[in-house]
Amino acid sequence: MWYPSFLRKKPARRSRSISAPMIGLTLVLCAVGFVDASKSICVTDDLSRQICVKNPVRRIVSFAPSLTEIVFELQAGDLLVGRTARCNRPNEAANVPVVGAYLNPDLERVIAVQPDLVLTTQTGVRKELVQRLEGLGIPVFVDDSGSPDAVLSLIRRLGVLISQEAKASAIIGALEERREAVRKRISRAASPTVLFAVGIRPLVIASGKSFIGCLLREAGAINIAEDAAIPFPRYSIEEVIRKDPDTILMLDKECPDKVKCREEWIRHSQLSAVRNGRVHTLDADLMARPGTGIMECLETLAAILHPEAFQQGHRGQ
Amino acid sequence: MSTVRLPIHLKTILVSLGLLVALAAAIVVSVLIGTSAADVRALFGGVAGDEVERARSILLGYRLPRTLLAAVAGGGLASAGAVFQGVLRNPLADPYLVGIAAGGALGAVVAIVLFGGHWIYSTAIFAFLGSLLAVGIVYGLAATRRGAGYVNTVILAGIIVGAFMNSLMLLILSASGSDELQRILCWLIGDLSLADYTKVAAAAACVLVGWTLIYFNANRLNLLIAGDETAAVLGLNVGRTRVYIMATAAMMTGVVVSVSGTIGFVGLVVPHAMRLLFGPDNRVLLPASLLGGGAFLAAADTVARVAAYPVELPVGVITALAGAPFFLYLLLRR
Numbered sequence: 001m002w003y004p005s006f007l008r009k010k011p012a013r014r015s016r017s018i019s020a021p022m023i024g025l026t027l028v029l030c031a032v033g034f035v036d037a038s039k040s041i042c043v044t045d046d047l048s049r050q051i052c053v054k055n056p057v058r059r060i061v062s063f064a065p066s067l068t069e070i071v072f073e074l075q076a077g078d079l080l081v082g083r084t085a086r087c088n089r090p091n092e093a094a095n096v097p098v099v100g101a102y103l104n105p106d107l108e109r110v111i112a113v114q115p116d117l118v119l120t121t122q123t124g125v126r127k128e129l130v131q132r133l134e135g136l137g138i139p140v141f142v143d144d145s146g147s148p149d150a151v152l153s154l155i156r157r158l159g160v161l162i163s164q165e166a167k168a169s170a171i172i173g174a175l176e177e178r179r180e181a182v183r184k185r186i187s188r189a190a191s192p193t194v195l196f197a198v199g200i201r202p203l204v205i206a207s208g209k210s211f212i213g214c215l216l217r218e219a220g221a222i223n224i225a226e227d228a229a230i231p232f233p234r235y236s237i238e239e240v241i242r243k244d245p246d247t248i249l250m251l252d253k254e255c256p257d258k259v260k261c262r263e264e265w266i267r268h269s270q271l272s273a274v275r276n277g278r279v280h281t282l283d284a285d286l287m288a289r290p291g292t293g294i295m296e297c298l299e300t301l302a303a304i305l306h307p308e309a310f311q312q313g314h315r316g317q
Numbered sequence: 318m319s320t321v322r323l324p325i326h327l328k329t330i331l332v333s334l335g336l337l338v339a340l341a342a343a344i345v346v347s348v349l350i351g352t353s354a355a356d357v358r359a360l361f362g363g364v365a366g367d368e369v370e371r372a373r374s375i376l377l378g379y380r381l382p383r384t385l386l387a388a389v390a391g392g393g394l395a396s397a398g399a400v401f402q403g404v405l406r407n408p409l410a411d412p413y414l415v416g417i418a419a420g421g422a423l424g425a426v427v428a429i430v431l432f433g434g435h436w437i438y439s440t441a442i443f444a445f446l447g448s449l450l451a452v453g454i455v456y457g458l459a460a461t462r463r464g465a466g467y468v469n470t471v472i473l474a475g476i477i478v479g480a481f482m483n484s485l486m487l488l489i490l491s492a493s494g495s496d497e498l499q500r501i502l503c504w505l506i507g508d509l510s511l512a513d514y515t516k517v518a519a520a521a522a523c524v525l526v527g528w529t530l531i532y533f534n535a536n537r538l539n540l541l542i543a544g545d546e547t548a549a550v551l552g553l554n555v556g557r558t559r560v561y562i563m564a565t566a567a568m569m570t571g572v573v574v575s576v577s578g579t580i581g582f583v584g585l586v587v588p589h590a591m592r593l594l595f596g597p598d599n600r601v602l603l604p605a606s607l608l609g610g611g612a613f614l615a616a617a618d619t620v621a622r623v624a625a626y627p628v629e630l631p632v633g634v635i636t637a638l639a640g641a642p643f644f645l646y647l648l649l650r651r
Contacts, residue, residue, distance in 0.1 A: 234499075235628060
């Protein structure tokens, strides 16, 4: 994870003068600017840089599946002129030309489609590529969403950038509603301890510092690796045995089907989650994308972690 | 002759006993570290209960096989390293010189990208097949050179085949855009956290058989080190002995690589350290490398396991960090 801190260095100096209220003010001013139909729209990206685009944006390239999804959700999918091979949702994304592999976009192909806005996650590209694109006068919006709140803010800012604020507000409102519904359901449920394995050979887990860790907190679970120093540490199986989590979650990319995924844990029969059949598999595409799917992630997690609360609720309705 | 043989046998026995104690100590420390005295007493006292059951399962189910695998892998790599340094008469030789690391890595990456999680043992099997392929190509290339150029041909062919397979591996990695990067990286640095008794038994059997076959030829290996002509004059079939010993060492390395990834530095440094400590005679050097390498890797893996607990460090980093300064010290002390 050396790369993000690198990328942060330069903008950090500029950002010192921009406080939170200032960012809010900027957003408001931008919105006003749009109403006035002035020539450019500016928002602040997650590296605290001012990203300005010509109004209206006509050609967008996305370097991350989550961002591609958000653009389509904002009903601006027809503006996309480039995506990575990994951007597979929604189905219409298949019609957008591919400009390279995820994490490794092809600069030439990006330039060839003449974007007037490039969207990327901070981990999605090397910082040199961002610098090259900006050197060519192409604005690059860098997203570093680490929590549901950050994703909502991201949707709002992207809505401003591509002049779909009303749509963005509607999406955010709907997402907030679903979030609130989950909160209500689990408010009285007990908090189970949980292990979230993003890799099993070797064991790599999501700590409290990861996006998944954030969702687990929100879903009312106690992550046994809450305090680990990095988001996705390689973790000791001994410590897992010692902490004996109530529930074990893993990503489906680790094994061909759910049965095989459970079999991976059979040899750890010491774990009560294994004995009680509380090993669950989650869709890796869904969980790894901090985009419009976040509330679906949250609902899925909450339903797995609090089966009683969700069954009762279901019967009640 | 008999006046020479007695001391060397005695020396072999003494060195082996000493290093056996070191190995046993490393294993015991590794298994017990991180366990409280109360846990140990409860374990041996036959007390029942959930906590004791858990401590027992951690110790016997996870820590012991892992430590044993580290010892087996370390012993195998160090003995193979001693063989390659001797046969090729090159101090920079290590078990990975003949393309084994690159071949194994290529096999592992192919397995991870192709099969992903579909088949648990695919990584180990493909890694072994990859090592065999690399070694086969290198020896095939070198077979055309039976005479004086043989050693150089093996080294150059090893480097070139290694480079070629490395680029193939990187090509597959970059083209697949695989999200298994962390898994592949762990494999490349070396990882012992997935040890189980099956792996330990398979690797131990192969390493012990391979090592024994080489040890029976320790005297012939000594002759080879004296130089091809001297060895030939003394009645050794140089070509056949060399291929036989190197092929055995390569198989041994391939097996170790398939269960632990490409753990660096052990095969290079441990034989040198043993040579500096106990002299170059292979009758002493081979057992010393086997036991010393085992002790070293068991200790290094313990550090990797506990230094940042519960986060695991890559064992290959520890072997290099600990091995390099120790090796420098040995060099300067002379």
